[in-house]
Amino acid sequence: MMFHMADKKNDDTVMEAQKTIYDRMLYRIMVMAALLVLCVAGFLVSVRVGSLKISIGEVISAIFIENEGVNHQIIWNVRLPRTIVAALVGMCLALSGAILQGIMRNPLADPSIIGVSSGAGVAAITIMIVLSDLYYLITPFAFLGALAATVLIYFLAWKDGIKPMRMILAGVAVSSFLGAWISTLMIFYPEKVQGVIGFMVGGLIARTWKHVDILWPYAVVGFILVNLFAKRLNILMLGDEIAVSLGLRVERTRMIFIAISSLLAASAVSVAGLLGFVGLIVPHITRMLIGSDYRYLFPASALMGAALLMICDIIARMLMDPVEIPVGIIMAMLGAPFFLYLLRGGLQHGVKSQ
């Protein structure tokens, strides 16, 4: 009788446990589905909205059925590539930020704040101004610039995780150094300043299929790589000592992630300029929704990043219609207060030590 009761109790716990696993799984699937819906909605609205009013039905027929006509021209050649660029840039920056927050164990890490984007930007601007014939090399050079900046900050600020203050100071130092470089270039080549200013604010004005082509290979490779290595980043979150004990090659793993993060940030920067705060806001909100397990955080952040940037781009186009505000300004208006909120109190979220 005793045994029987014990068994029954055990069965109950097992059933309870399975229910918990099931509930968590269901919840995650629902969050992912909701983000996907948000993405699709953002995509459709972004393609629909503009100075020429086109209904959703006409949008869909213009994309999938028609081959000519004004609607088709506007949607296929103007709005569609721009929307895809927005989605890919948002995804790249969000993933890059999610990686940086993980490997630096720091909720304030974001490619634009700590100077990774500036590293990419300096390289890109140098090419744009000085070596404009080598336009096709912008992305690889931006990648090298971003990588150099990340490694520099990592070594300047690392000591068993990067303390927020030290990282921000290192980021400020690196950014001002790189900013001086950009200013120097702008003074020596005043005739090219106009293009550079748009680049420095970050925007999606007049982005076309050419930009989509630059961006998508990096975005796809980056997305696949982060999801392959997600479990390793989870282990890295348990601290270096545990990670070593579990047989993870800690330094090598961290370097791989730094490289992926730089690649993602660089490809976004070389297409959309120095667009800030996406990599800060998106991983945070996503973490609140789906938790800090990177196996779910990466895909969810990618969806959230794409959705956020498409929506912000819609706002940028609509707010002062017919004049267009660069989407970088919208992001800064959202991002700066969010950054201050994190600095003041939101830091409790994230990794805790026992």
Added chain:
Amino acid sequence: MALKVSKVTLDYGGKPVVEEIDFHVEKGDMVTIIGANGSGKSTILKALCRNLIPQNGIVYLDGKSIHKTDTRELAKKLAVLPQSPRVPDDFTVRDLISYGRFPHLGWTGRLQKNDFAVVDWAIEVTKMGALQHRVVSTLSGGERQRAWIAMALAQQPEFLLLDEPTTFLDICYQFEVLELIKKLNMELNLTIVMVLHDLNQAARYSNHLIALKDGKVYRKGTPREVITKTVLEDVFHIKVKIFNDHEHHCPYFIPVSSSLADKFEATENVGREHCV
């Protein structure tokens, strides 16, 4: 089959903390390293966990240098529990324990049927069954320590190294954790090397003690050989009364006074704060 430390010298920020230290741990043994603050006990444990690379000397596991063995292969034999490991706010106990399988997994990192069985076994041994779906950050200190031990067990190691596993715990959890470690040593023949602060607990639960003083092994032996008036006075600067715990067949002591106190009185109490 043993862990052997051979002429190991360790620097910490340029100055040597441990100098030419030698000792070995037999398979199945339960060894505690004791010593005053700054004696190098945590430093030597860090070298055993391969978090510090010795300036000189070699740490051998089964005859092979641990700093030259593939780290993943080593992780199947040697598990480490650091002093205050961190965990993201929302990882569940079961998530955490399943990471112990990492060294055994393939490149994709997917758990197979056998891995789930090992995780279940580790949960059962540490009695974490009822807590396995709780979030780690909501557990008590003792439960959390059991979860970490379960993760180490999921590695199926032969050696378990623990750096002060009881330090941040209430006293009842301290004994709970030590009882669990002893059980793992006795029933699974898991070799234990740990650092403990409480000397009576060290004497009660270990087969051998290694007393460090100024980065050197001062005395190594059974608790009866190490917990003596002279050793405690030399290593810890305390005067003690030693008794015998007949039930557990180990010595225990009551500290009577600081042996530095005499010197202080001689110098008119100058610097008494040192022994507080």
